[in-house]
Amino acid sequence: MRIQYALVTGSSSGLGYEITQYLLEEGFIVFGASRSETDIDHPKFIDLDVDVTSEESVQQMYDEIGKETYGLHLIVSNAGIFEMSSVLETESDVFLNHLKTNTLGPFHILKHGHDFTIENVTHIVHISSIAGKKGFENVSAYCASKFGLNGLIESCREEWKSLGVRFSTLMPGAIDTPIWENLSDDFERSKMLDPEDFIQVFDMVVKSPPNMQFSDITFLHKSGKLE
Template sequence: MSFETKLPERALVTGASRGIGKAVALALAQQGLTVALVARSQPDLLAVQAEIQAKGGKAEVFPIDLADLTALPQRLQALLDRFGGCDVLVNNAGVAHVGPLATLSLSEWQRVIDLNLTAAFLCAQAVLPGMRQQRFGVIVNVVSIAGKRAFPNWGAYCASKFGLLGFSQALAEEERQHGIRVTSLCPGAVNTPLWDRVEVDFDRSQMLSPEWVADVVAYLVRLPRGAVVEDLTLMPAAGAL
């Protein structure tokens, strides 16, 4: 069986201002892709863009609040119109809340579900028409080990990530006929700024680095068109922390 060769040229990375998203954007730009950087903070995105350009890469900045679900489809369409389409989508943006489910407010529950799950769904919906038309595309949904294993006091986060894993697997089944490859990437603890706001005493030196996760994403993107890794779990050698 032969597959038409097409190299990805344009990638959209959400949560690109820091952590995993920033590392992924840098890695994909190093591979020669032009990267659409999406996050809320324009100053942070401009700093990432400058770092990419200093290394000879190309990136464009799109300050978008992914949690504003009502406006998100229109904002994404405007992005794609300006950017010229999308060959690779990395759904990385996410938020965590630590606390027992028994006292979790509805607004906090919805905040986590909206960004971690529903925004990823809307981002995928936005890029699918173009990917289907060209019969080529790669979607990497950055899930978490919390999408496969429950952790106490992380109930909303786990629920959102279990949902994202299910969404990713269903999307893979629906879109393979259109030449679109979908991967669920489930990393364990990654040493990102997320932990700055979490009052949990972990040894962050034992965590994965964002760059290690980005290397995996870059590998997934450059796989031959006839191959796909649909589900990948990447853990710290020390195990779940």
């Protein structure tokens, strides 16, 4: 069987954790990148301590990856943060932290991941959000960061066209993960998708024909709003 390498950022929790488990089951060797350790214990899992906001940390991560492989078949840029507050109540450092984690972080992953792309093979999947296409109340920092992320992806896709790499962007609505914990408001989990629903879409993207990319897959719970 052909060995396939994947990088997943934000592997310690939520969707990144589920994606990592899924890819391991599919036979990938997975590099997981987050600031905290995961409890995943698998011979094909390599846990890396990475802060995506730091260019140096991301460079060190790729140095480690380079000791194992020259190329990545799949890059899943998923790490992200989400906090809620009105524009008037949002502190500048909270706003900036969203931009650093959700926009600058994926930029570092792309910029230094370029050396690990395999011509006509690598699939780069970003976990963006519906909030990258539509503004929502009390999430200005998050929306700004995800709108910015989508712009970054679009530009990079154009610049790297000659490489033949694929760029797919998932823009889900609310999914029941730990990201919703520790917020001041309580949200109805029954009106959110489950991580398993997400994995069904992810599976379709990963197994799609090699000549296909998904520039925008928007999906949400049937009770969710998208007007």
